[in-house]
Amino acid sequence: xxxxxxxxxxxxxxxxxxxxxxxxxxxxxxxxxxxxxxxxxxxxxxxxxxxxxxxxxxxxxxxxxxxxxxxxxxxxxxxxxxxxxxxxxxxxxxxxxxxxxxxxxxxxxxxxxxxxxxxxxxxxxxxxxxxxxxxxxxxxxxxxxxxxxxxxxxxxxxxxxxxxxxxxxxxxxxxxxxxxxxxxxxxxxxxxxxxxxxxxxxxxxxxxxxxxxxxxxxxxxxxxxxxxxxxxxxxxxxxxxxxxxxxxxxxxxxxxxxxxxxxxxxxxxxxxxxxxxxxxxxxxxxxxxxxxxxxxxxx
Amino acid sequence: xxxxxxxxxxxxxxxxxxxxxxxxxxxxxxxxxxxxxxxxxxxxxxxxxxxxxxxxxxxxxxxxxxxxxxxxxxxxxxxxxxxxxxxxxxxxxxxxxxxxxxxxxxxxxxxxxxxxxxxxxxxxxxxxxxxxxxxxxxxxxxxxxxxxxxxxxxxxxxxxxxxxxxxxxxxxxxxxxxxxxxxxxxxxxxxxxxxxxxxxxxxxxxxxxxxxxxxxxxxxxxxxxxxxxxxxxxxxxxxxxxxxxxxxxxxxxxxxxxxxxxxxxxxxxxxxxxxxxxxxxxxxxxxxxxxxxxxxxxxxxxxxxxxxxxxxx
Numbered sequence: 001x002x003x004x005x006x007x008x009x010x011x012x013x014x015x016x017x018x019x020x021x022x023x024x025x026x027x028x029x030x031x032x033x034x035x036x037x038x039x040x041x042x043x044x045x046x047x048x049x050x051x052x053x054x055x056x057x058x059x060x061x062x063x064x065x066x067x068x069x070x071x072x073x074x075x076x077x078x079x080x081x082x083x084x085x086x087x088x089x090x091x092x093x094x095x096x097x098x099x100x101x102x103x104x105x106x107x108x109x110x111x112x113x114x115x116x117x118x119x120x121x122x123x124x125x126x127x128x129x130x131x132x133x134x135x136x137x138x139x140x141x142x143x144x145x146x147x148x149x150x151x152x153x154x155x156x157x158x159x160x161x162x163x164x165x166x167x168x169x170x171x172x173x174x175x176x177x178x179x180x181x182x183x184x185x186x187x188x189x190x191x192x193x194x195x196x197x198x199x200x201x202x203x204x205x206x207x208x209x210x211x212x213x214x215x216x217x218x219x220x221x222x223x224x225x226x227x228x229x230x231x232x233x234x235x236x237x238x239x240x241x242x243x244x245x246x247x248x249x250x251x252x253x254x255x256x257x258x259x260x261x262x263x264x265x266x267x268x269x270x271x272x273x274x275x276x277x278x279x280x281x282x283x284x285x286x287x288x289x290x291x292x293x294x295x296x297x298x299x
Numbered sequence: 300x301x302x303x304x305x306x307x308x309x310x311x312x313x314x315x316x317x318x319x320x321x322x323x324x325x326x327x328x329x330x331x332x333x334x335x336x337x338x339x340x341x342x343x344x345x346x347x348x349x350x351x352x353x354x355x356x357x358x359x360x361x362x363x364x365x366x367x368x369x370x371x372x373x374x375x376x377x378x379x380x381x382x383x384x385x386x387x388x389x390x391x392x393x394x395x396x397x398x399x400x401x402x403x404x405x406x407x408x409x410x411x412x413x414x415x416x417x418x419x420x421x422x423x424x425x426x427x428x429x430x431x432x433x434x435x436x437x438x439x440x441x442x443x444x445x446x447x448x449x450x451x452x453x454x455x456x457x458x459x460x461x462x463x464x465x466x467x468x469x470x471x472x473x474x475x476x477x478x479x480x481x482x483x484x485x486x487x488x489x490x491x492x493x494x495x496x497x498x499x500x501x502x503x504x505x506x507x508x509x510x511x512x513x514x515x516x517x518x519x520x521x522x523x524x525x526x527x528x529x530x531x532x533x534x535x536x537x538x539x540x541x542x543x544x545x546x547x548x549x550x551x552x553x554x555x556x557x558x559x560x561x562x563x564x565x566x567x568x569x570x571x572x573x574x575x576x577x578x579x580x581x582x583x584x585x586x587x588x589x590x591x592x593x594x595x596x597x598x599x600x601x602x603x604x605x606x607x608x609x610x611x612x
Contacts, residue, residue, distance in 0.1 A: 138322075142323065142588045146568075146583060149580070150581075154333075155333045156325055230444055230445075238569070238573075257454075259450060267450055271443060278441075279442040283438065286438070
């Protein structure tokens with residue numbers, strides 16, 4: 001008898017190679033894509049620079065006068081100097097910190113608002129859904145730029161204004177997508193299984209459904225990040241930008257008076273710094289969407 | 300559901316949204332905004348002066364009355380007077396609409412024509428070199444700040460090379476043309492990227508549908524598939540995207556008008572922000588929201604005319 005069971009056990013096929021999960025598939029797609037890899041490295045470098053300046057290791061002395069006012073780019077001053085004789089290069093480096101901070105805080109605020117409202121609406125449906133849909137329809141009825149300007153204007157100048165006004169104006173898109181995805185997922189088998197095991201509503205939303213739609217959040221993150229960096233320029237132009245430290249927006253804005261004197265290097269440096277990270281985020285966002293969107297899988 | 304009851308339902312839904320927009324504007328400008336007395340009267344105002352001002356502006360009344368006043372302006376467009384120029388805001392809007400339209404209408408036509416044509420072309424050659432190149436160029440062009448385009452364009456093409464007027468405006472048909480060419484070129488460059496990308500993805504969504512395969516199996520030519528089948532079906536998202544741009548044509552270009560001294564609504568808005576002119580900013584916000592809502596309804600109704608399935612949703 002015992003030998004019979006043993007032989008039966010032996011005939012059980014060997015463990016099959018596990019099929020790739022969504023994330024494994026995405027990872028292998030991105031690693032194969034050279035452009036996306038480069039973009040990822042560029043983003044990592046920017047984050048690293050931002051961390052270094054935040055810790056005061058590099059570009060800490062950006063405010064110091066290093067040469068004459070408006071010195072042209074040369075071997076001594078890589079990107080020239082500004083009106084106070086400060087190094088434009090150091091300001092550009094320090095600006096990376098501001099840009100990354102704006103991108104992160106804005107994305108975080110919009111992530112919290114968008115995900116919470118979207119998940120609640122999608123999960124509970126009914127009156128809550130109606131309310132949330134009404135709320136975001138209302139919000140998106142006022143054009144982004146006008147709402148941004150109105151909020152920033154009322155809150156007054158300051159760095160926190162930039163963070164908050166960008167954060168509260170950029171959650172609608174995410175909310176809409178999360179709502180739709182949660183609606184699709186809430187009656188799936190795994191979700192029903194969680195209910196059968198006695199999981200409460202909140203546990204189901206946060207522990208089961210949200211991890212399954214996290215790819216949506218990540219794609220949206222790269223989108224919010226780059227549009228926040230771009231919107232900061234407009235706020236700076238309106239005099240509602242970051243105060244007391246260099247940002248690419250204020251550098252571009254400063255150059256509107258300098259250009260007539262032929263001083264183009266501040267505009268050039270800030271535009272270049274911004275161009276590279278926004279381009280990297282755009283490429284990364286596209287690559288992530290291609291890699292994570294199941295509809296496009298295998299195309 | 301038939302078309303008329305759908306339209307009626309869609310119109311009824313406008314009411315809560317409009318009330319919501321007014322509530323948001325009311326919260327921003329009447330509740331959160333700082334007291335304008337300091338701004339208007341300066342630091343040496345007496346208590347009586349402040350009280351008189353509050354009464355004139357209507358901000359001494361209870362909140363619900365102030366809210367109703369905001370709702371009223373959304374229907375009557377009676378926005379009151381500008382604080383800085385003392386002009387009636389509605390008159391300012393009427394005067395500014397012309398210059399704004401003289402830039403935005405040609406811009407709207409040119410950008411959309413170019414973007415849709417290029418999107419059709421690259422989706423015809425999807426996956427080939429030209430498709431990838433156009434996609435990369437459009438992403439690259441999107442990654443430059445619009446302010447940088449304007450600053451550089453004005454400096455280089457108008458100031459350095461002297462090809463265009465640096466700034467200014469003359470009303471009347473042929474006179475305004477030299478002043479608007481450069482802003483139009485710059486904004487075509489700014490909006491070409493995102494538009495092309497959007498149209499391309501919309502068209503590509505259709506290219507992989509079953510009906511395209513069926514048409515190909517029947518032996519329909521690629522060109523005819525593109526124009527007769529794909530473009531027709533892609534028309535729904537394209538239409539939405541195009542129509543929703545229309546209300547913003549009147550509002551003009553926020554940044555370019557200020558830089559090129561064009562007396563349009565975009566320039567007026569920027570000036571209002573710089574001079575803390577609350578009523579004008581409020582009026583522009585209401586105006587753009589109302590325009591957006593109305594054109595949203597128009598798009599939805601057109602949707603159902605084009606695609607009857609939409610009515611069921």
